[in-house]
Amino acid sequence: MSKANTIMPGDTAASRNFGSMLKELDWRRYVIYIGFVVVFLFFAILLRDQGFLSPNNLLNIFRQTATITVIAVGMTYVIACAEIDLSVGSVAGLSSVCSAMALSHWGLVPGILAGLAVGLVVGSLNGALVSLLGIPSFLVTLGMLGIAVGVAQWITASAPQPILNDTFNLVFGSGNFGPVPGLVVWSAIFVAIGAVVLNRTKFGRQVLATGGNRNAAEFTGINTKRIKFQVLLISGTVASVAGMLYAGRLQSGRFQWGSGDELSAIAAVILGGPSLFGGFGSIIGTLFGALLIGLINNGLILAGLDSSQQQVVRGAIIILAVALARKK
Amino acid sequence: MNTADNVVEMRSISKGFNGVSVLKDVGFDVRKGEVHALAGGNGAGKSTLMKILQGVYQTDAGEIRIGGKPAAINSIQDAKAAGIGMVFQEFSLVPSLTVAQNIFLGVEPLGRGGLIDDRAAVKRAREVFSEMEVHVDPRAEVSRLGTAYWQLTEIAKALAQNAQVLIMDEPTASLARHESEALFELIDRLKGRGISIIYISHRMDEVYRLADRITILRDGRHLLTKPLTDVTPEQIVEGIVGKKIEGELSYRARDRESYDRSPLLEVRGLNAGHRVRDVSFALRPGEILGLAGLMGSGRTELARALFGIDKLDSGEVLLRGKKVKLASPQQAIDAGIALIPEDRRAQGLVLEHSVQENLLLPLLGQIQRGPLLDGAKGKALSSLLIKRFAVKVAHPHRPVRLLSGGNQQKVVIAKWLGTDPDILILDEPTAGVDIGTKSEILDMIRELASAGKAVIVISSEYPELLAVSDRVLVLKDGSIIRDIPLREIADEEYLQLAVQGV
Ligand SMILES: Nc1ncnc2c1ncn2[C@@H]1O[C@H](COP(=O)(O)OP(=O)(O)OP(=O)(O)O)[C@@H](O)[C@H]1O
Ligand SMILES: [Mg+2]
Numbered sequence A: 001m002s003k004a005n006t007i008m009p010g011d012t013a014a015s016r017n018f019g020s021m022l023k024e025l026d027w028r029r030y031v032i033y034i035g036f037v038v039v040f041l042f043f044a045i046l047l048r049d050q051g052f053l054s055p056n057n058l059l060n061i062f063r064q065t066a067t068i069t070v071i072a073v074g075m076t077y078v079i080a081c082a083e084i085d086l087s088v089g090s091v092a093g094l095s096s097v098c099s100a101m102a103l104s105h106w107g108l109v110p111g112i113l114a115g116l117a118v119g120l121v122v123g124s125l126n127g128a129l130v131s132l133l134g135i136p137s138f139l140v141t142l143g144m145l146g147i148a149v150g151v152a153q154w155i156t157a158s159a160p161q162p163i164l165n166d167t168f169n170l171v172f173g174s175g176n177f178g179p180v181p182g183l184v185v186w187s188a189i190f191v192a193i194g195a196v197v198l199n200r201t202k203f204g205r206q207v208l209a210t211g212g213n214r215n216a217a218e219f220t221g222i223n224t225k226r227i228k229f230q231v232l233l234i235s236g237t238v239a240s241v242a243g244m245l246y247a248g249r250l251q252s253g254r255f256q257w258g259s260g261d262e263l264s265a266i267a268a269v270i271l272g273g274p275s276l277f278g279g280f281g282s283i284i285g286t287l288f289g290a291l292l293i294g295l296i297n298n299g300l301i302l303a304g305l306d307s308s309q310q311q312v313v314r315g316a317i318i319i320l321a322v323a324l325a326r327k328k
Numbered sequence B: 001m002n003t004a005d006n007v008v009e010m011r012s013i014s015k016g017f018n019g020v021s022v023l024k025d026v027g028f029d030v031r032k033g034e035v036h037a038l039a040g041g042n043g044a045g046k047s048t049l050m051k052i053l054q055g056v057y058q059t060d061a062g063e064i065r066i067g068g069k070p071a072a073i074n075s076i077q078d079a080k081a082a083g084i085g086m087v088f089q090e091f092s093l094v095p096s097l098t099v100a101q102n103i104f105l106g107v108e109p110l111g112r113g114g115l116i117d118d119r120a121a122v123k124r125a126r127e128v129f130s131e132m133e134v135h136v137d138p139r140a141e142v143s144r145l146g147t148a149y150w151q152l153t154e155i156a157k158a159l160a161q162n163a164q165v166l167i168m169d170e171p172t173a174s175l176a177r178h179e180s181e182a183l184f185e186l187i188d189r190l191k192g193r194g195i196s197i198i199y200i201s202h203r204m205d206e207v208y209r210l211a212d213r214i215t216i217l218r219d220g221r222h223l224l225t226k227p228l229t230d231v232t233p234e235q236i237v238e239g240i241v242g243k244k245i246e247g248e249l250s251y252r253a254r255d256r257e258s259y260d261r262s263p264l265l266e267v268r269g270l271n272a273g274h275r276v277r278d279v280s281f282a283l284r285p286g287e288i289l290g291l292a293g294l295m296g297s298g299r300t301e302l303a304r305a306l307f308g309i310d311k312l313d314s315g316e317v318l319l320r321g322k323k324v325k326l327a328s329p330q331q332a333i334d335a336g337i338a339l340i341p342e343d344r345r346a347q348g349l350v351l352e353h354s355v356q357e358n359l360l361l362p363l364l365g366q367i368q369r370g371p372l373l374d375g376a377k378g379k380a381l382s383s384l385l386i387k388r389f390a391v392k393v394a395h396p397h398r399p400v401r402l403l404s405g406g407n408q409q410k411v412v413i414a415k416w417l418g419t420d421p422d423i424l425i426l427d428e429p430t431a432g433v434d435i436g437t438k439s440e441i442l443d444m445i446r447e448l449a450s451a452g453k454a455v456i457v458i459s460s461e462y463p464e465l466l467a468v469s470d471r472v473l474v475l476k477d478g479s480i481i482r483d484i485p486l487r488e489i490a491d492e493e494y495l496q497l498a499v500q501g502v
Helices: A018-024 A029-045 A055-080 A088-106 A108-131 A137-158 A164-174 A182-200 A200-214 A214-219 A223-250 A261-272 A282-301 A306-325 B044-052 B076-081 B099-103 B120-131 B147-160 B177-192 B204-210 B233-241 B300-306 B329-334 B344-348 B355-367 B375-388 B404-416 B435-450 B462-468 B492-500
Strands: B006-017 B018-033 B033-040 B061-066 B084-087 B165-169 B195-199 B211-216 B221-227 B265-272 B277-282 B288-293 B313-317 B322-323 B338-340 B425-426 B454-458 B470-477 B479-485
Touching: A018 A137, A029 A261, A029 A282, A029 A306, A029 B061, A055 A182, A055 A200, A055 A261, A055 A282, A088 A261, A088 B322, A108 A137, A108 A164, A108 B177, A137 A223, A164 A214, A164 A223, A182 A200, A182 A223, A182 A282, A200 A214, A200 A223, A200 B355, A214 B344, A261 A282, A261 B322, A282 A306, B006 B044, B018 B033, B018 B147, B018 B195, B018 B211, B033 B044, B033 B204, B033 B233, B044 B195, B044 B425, B061 B313, B076 B084, B084 B147, B099 B120, B099 B147, B120 B147, B120 B177, B177 B195, B177 B204, B177 B277, B177 B492, B195 B204, B204 B233, B211 B233, B233 B435, B233 B454, B265 B300, B265 B322, B277 B300, B277 B313, B277 B479, B288 B300, B288 B435, B288 B462, B288 B492, B300 B338, B300 B425, B300 B454, B329 B338, B329 B462, B338 B404, B344 B404, B355 B375, B355 B404, B375 B404, B404 B425, B404 B435, B425 B435, B435 B454, B435 B462, B454 B462, B454 B470
Parallel strands: B018 B221, B033 B195, B033 B211, B084 B165, B165 B195, B288 B454, B288 B470, B338 B425, B425 B454
Antiparallel strands: B006 B018, B006 B061, B211 B221, B265 B277, B265 B313, B313 B322, B470 B479
16 A cells, blocks of 8 residues: 555646636635725725825724734634634733833833733633633633723723833834834734734644534544634734734823724624634635724724714624625 | 326436536436335435435426425425425434424424413324334433434424425434334334335445335436345445445455564553443554444444543553553554544534545644645645545535535545554444445455554444454443454354344
């Protein structure tokens, strides 16, 4: 019997019939991109006089979406693994606060480390409770959402923590790299790493397999408990970076930063990927999901809707997009 | 033949998925009160044809007549209303509800004030079960019952809705032997009451035991429909496979002298959970060891323990004379053990993922280049496996869920053989697999052993066990009660008695 790991080159059976592939192409998977283009064109025409297409406004959309994008990259892993992380928004808030406080006491590096530590600690706690004790992540992270916000409010007595360190503010959010806003660079880095790891590494495959069928993954030798722990750790850590991006952009730490972001991030993931039930995930889809949400927010503001109307329209557009993308 | 006798008549049915034609101009009919076997190789289109009858899929061309009249079956509800009932391969019950609640799900009897009358439901469920002459407690929660009861509940559910035709797609796949026998008796009784049964199975003995007529599909085409009295088993096998197969179920001696050295695997005093008790045995390279026993005798649990899924309570496992720790599947895999699990859908495959992704899952280490996976290498490796195991797949990037049962099983086997294990444990490797593929799989097992690997085969089908095993261990209540070399096993009956502990 020949060994399986001798590779035979040049098998083209899979790539043979391009025409039939095109016919089989499942347009539902691309609904997010189509939706993005449609909404973009819609605003571009409707709001051309309000300066929607001005470079400044477009950069603004990117800038405002950056933190959600970063959080949503982590969330994509969690959802691909058939879990959920509701604590990301409040982790961002707590991280902004801890980072700001450590900065003013001890300086730049301790400030950054303090922010990251928040994510590492909360992420590990979430991961340990879910994977070791088997508590559903929905409950664990719901509880953690409250705890993180509470702690952030408590240690600051609800007061904003100003950040006077210019280097920090420049690196995390306020600065530019040449013509490109720093926040855009940050989201590009997270999206790039996130996409490569999910699609092109062993870890990424194991996350998808664990989310797709935990039993089969376990039988294949994947330590699914460890994978679940890791995705929640990643999500928490990434959220803490997002918290520092808030802190740098707004030059202060505040417990409210990031509040509600968990829902936007989940919406971005679902808009960009096919399922809330695990087994699938697309980081590029997530990016466009986040951008679509940012686009809608921006367009509605320019169109002069007030914030209550914005919420209604935004909700309706998201439901519509998910409805179009659903599997039969 | 008068077509008015036909309760169901399907004429010129054609069906394709994404341009791939699966059924071509197929005709099929069922008479009142007959058991009609539907046979054919994996992927021949049996399940698809039945899903059309059930309203799950719509036919592209052709017509369905029920009771002589054209019927438009566009949904499962239409099929139910027309008297077509289905015993699903993947059970369609709600585990948290009771048997009676499941039977009347969606058609609950209502009492005063339009509220559900659970007591009436229980009473009517009792009536259905007593007509079936089986004992099932309608108030039991389904999740607490075994698969055989699930199936009875499914059948009762169909009967309660006045089904005249019952479709059974490989109903014995998850049943123990005595449970299958009870099912066959039930089928006989239902038939006696004028209910028609369409019976899909890959097991010839069942077809001969039950069916009045047989229809064979090959590659989506109708090959023949005949009374069973008019065909020989050889003709049926040839019809299904498309060529003659000989001696697929007879033992073939292998040259084992060159391997009979020290044991590859040695198990001493193994205890795990409730179902593995003080198990000791040794396995040499080149040897095929059969595990026989009733359902619940601990065969699967022993396999799980050896593969590191269940914790060992005590005892030791030696590989090539060295003690090994098997605390996780990863450790077992690293030690060169592979397990092909009994339930391919739940344990073997990520159904929504592509064939290629499933094949590569245990092989990710092999296709890594630095920290990244090499896409081209992965593609080459998976198409190699697909070719080597002759998996019938239209497109390796489409979900494995879309493959027929037998081809799914081939994917599971291929995925594990890709890891090139030294010790291979196969738990019911031919469940749901057609006769042609079965003989291929048995050949594959023999070949692996000839290549110096050690193989453990668990099977409830005695002919199959006797066809490959060099030695059979009989388990009962978690302990090995017999260790019989093949030459001492006179025939199937001898083995059956040994399993029953007589
Ligand atoms: N929804 C689907 N989409 C695409 N292809 C499908 C779909 N359902 C079935 N097929 C294909 O149709 C063919 C027939 O499948 P079917 O399940 O009817 O075979 P079968 O005779 O029941 O086989 P088995 O004995 O293995 O259960 C297979 O090649 C399968 O891959
Ligand atoms: Mg089938």
